[in-house]
Amino acid sequence: MNVRHLVQRRNYYAFVAIKYVLDCINRFVALFERSRKGELPAITDPLLLESAVSLCAKIKKFEITCEDVIRAYIKRIEQVQPVINAVIDTRFNEAIEEAKQFDNVLRNGSSQEKNALLDKPLLGLPFTCKDSISVKGCNFTAGLMSRKGIKAEEDAPVVTLMREAGAIPLAVTNVPEFLLFWNSENPLYGRTKNPYDLSRIPGGSSGGEAALIASAGSVLGIGSDIGGSLRIPPHCCGEYATMGPIARYARDLPSILKVITNNSPKLKLNEEVDLKRIKIYYTDENIGNPLVTPVSDEIKQTMKKAIDYLSTRYGIVAERIRLRELIYSMGIFSAAIKLKDPRTLAESVTNGNGTINPVHELLKYMFGRSNHTLGIILASLMENMSFSKPESDFGKYCLQMSESLKEKFRQILDDGVFFYPTLPEVAIKHRTIYLKSFDAHYTTVFNILELPSTHCTFGLSKDGLPLGFQMITLPFNDRLTLALAIEFEKTFGGWTPPCSIHLPQ
Missing domain, CATH: 3.90.1300.10 (Amidase signature (AS) domain)
Incomplete structure (x- = not known):
């Protein structure tokens, strides 16, 4: 064994020892985080269990209204927010008004107006965004104390695309400070908790999104991913996510991805896949x-x-x-x-x-x-x-x-x-x-x-x-x-x- 390999081997075992010590410390710290399961309020509205694809289809068949869906999710957010602390700002009143406008056109609009709405792939669906994606009029801080009180002056391009597709922004969700770690905790809004066990992290940096969606407080979410920010949260909270959207149901991801990529022909999302x-x-x-x-x-x-x-x-x-x-x-x-x-x-x-x-x-x-x-x-x-x-x-x-x-x-x-x-x-x-x-x-x-x-x-x-x-x-x-x-x-x-x-x- 040459000197270089000997040094590398010694370094390896030194790191093994460091890891062992760190794990011992973590096991001790974990003792102070008592498991808290089963504290989330029950789901009582069947609309909250529908996929985005299903909800949109029922809206277009006039089986439910856009306002029905928006109000169901507003009520659910109000139920779960005190438990998981996932939301940092809301636009409930504006969302209800936008839903009513859609419903009014579907009931009373001209054929041309109705058809224009019915062509929208995400018609009437509420969605939420992490606090690094600007939603006009909502807090836009990235969890930084230095940005306290800053409101978004305009929608981010991805939010604009979602709106154009008929979706309605409902709330902005929590992130770690400067989106850096894979928890979701910051000095401005505090700690977001995992709905499956409040003593555990929801992941990050899109942890507020994941916790809210897993709690049936949102049907669609938009996040970002620099180093795992849209994969670690759904791992912790039990959903599906790809680069951009996060959802409870895998079948909803293609529809959202088509919207936020302008249905890019490079992605070939309309092609059937032979598994x-x-x-x-x-x-x-x-x-x-x-x-x-x-x-x-x-x-x-x-x-x-x-x-x-x-x-x-x-x-x-x-x-x-x-x-x-x-x-x-x-x-x-x-x-x-x-x-x-x-x-x-x-x-x-x-x-x-x-x-x-x-x-x-x-x-x-x-x-x-x-x-x-x-x-x-x-x-x-x-x-x-x-x-x-x-x-x-x-x-x-x-x-x-x-x-x-x-x-x-x-x-x-x-x-x-x-x-x-x-x-x-x-x-x-x-x-x-x-x-x-x-x-x-x-x-x-x-x-x-x-x-x-x-x-x-x-x-x-x-x-x-x-x-x-x-x-x-x-x-x-x-x-x-x-x-x-x-x-x-x-x-x-x-x-x-x-x-x-x-x-x-």
């Missing part, structure tokens, strides 16, 4: 990074269940692959992000008003005086370390690994899909996330590689928490992962309500 022709590749383990949590048996069994089904039903033989470059996922992400945007986090969180001193902020945090979360402070300290800089030797090596990985996926995923854990375990306890930061390793790299991903949910664990994994494919092949998600939903059931259902007789 028998899809090649499946998978990795169900951490590829050797000692700081990353190993994949739990339940996540592995969930992936195996999906793979076995495809083998039995369609004769697909999944191939297990091991790409060593995935060890460097977090390094690839850190170096690539810094290369694209050299601004420091300490600058970014002040909304253009100077910089923060992370050491001073850490001291202030210890005495409850900081305007920033522990995650932002720790990340500000970490970004000054050499390994996160693209000009460092390690940064350059990670960027080389990124190119190698991109080329391997390009060769492998021609008409193929890669199954990979979204997270290695179910939703974790509040306050334990900071010592598990490297677990974002499972999602971050695919954003840098510009590979689309769809998270698919598969029911609940033995502890009643959502299980699932992500499916990755080549650019513009989203239809493959969406088709698989819809197939799995039909077979395994998908979203499981986090509360009881008491419908009127």
Whole structure:
């Protein structure tokens, strides 16, 4: 064994020891977060259990009104918000008026006016957005104290597209400070809780969206994803999501994706997918990074269940692959992000008003005086370390690994899909996330590689928490992962309500 290999081996075992200590601390911290299950109010309105596709069809058949749907979701938000704290602003009155206008045209408008409305693919459907996507007149803060009181002056382009398709914005939802961590907690609006167990995180940064949608407080959500922000939340809260939309039902995703991409012909979303022709590749383990949590048996069994089904039903033989470059996922992400945007986090969180001193902020945090979360402070300290800089030797090596990985996926995923854990375990306890930061390793790299991903949910664990994994494919092949998600939903059931259902007789 040469000296280099000996040093690498010693470093590996040092990191194993560090991980062990961090996990021990987390287990101790978790003791103070007592499980709180079954506190969400029951679902009593059958409209809340309908998919977006179904609701839209019933509106167009005059079986229900737009106002019926909007009022049902407003009532549900009012019921669940005190429990999960997912919403940071609402536009209920405006939404009701917009729904009434649609209904009036459908009842009394000219044939031309009616047909124009009936052509809208999302007619009368309420939707919500995370607090980084502007909805005119609503709070627009990204969870930053430095943006307190700022209202959006106009709709984001994606909100405009949704409105043009007939959808009605209903509320804006919570995010972590500056959208940085995969919880959803900030100094402005506090902590969003997971509806399946209030002691656990809902994921982030689209955690408010995921928690609200899982609680049947929204039928459609719009988020964003830089390093897992639209995959980690549905993993924690049991929904489906692809790059842009998030929903309880997989069958709703294609309709939303068509709208927000202007039905781009590159995506070929109108083409039927022959599942028998899809090649499946998978990795169900951490590829050797000692700081990353190993994949739990339940996540592995969930992936195996999906793979076995495809083998039995369609004769697909999944191939297990091991790409060593995935060890460097977090390094690839850190170096690539810094290369694209050299601004420091300490600058970014002040909304253009100077910089923060992370050491001073850490001291202030210890005495409850900081305007920033522990995650932002720790990340500000970490970004000054050499390994996160693209000009460092390690940064350059990670960027080389990124190119190698991109080329391997390009060769492998021609008409193929890669199954990979979204997270290695179910939703974790509040306050334990900071010592598990490297677990974002499972999602971050695919954003840098510009590979689309769809998270698919598969029911609940033995502890009643959502299980699932992500499916990755080549650019513009989203239809493959969406088709698989819809197939799995039909077979395994998908979203499981986090509360009881008491419908009127």
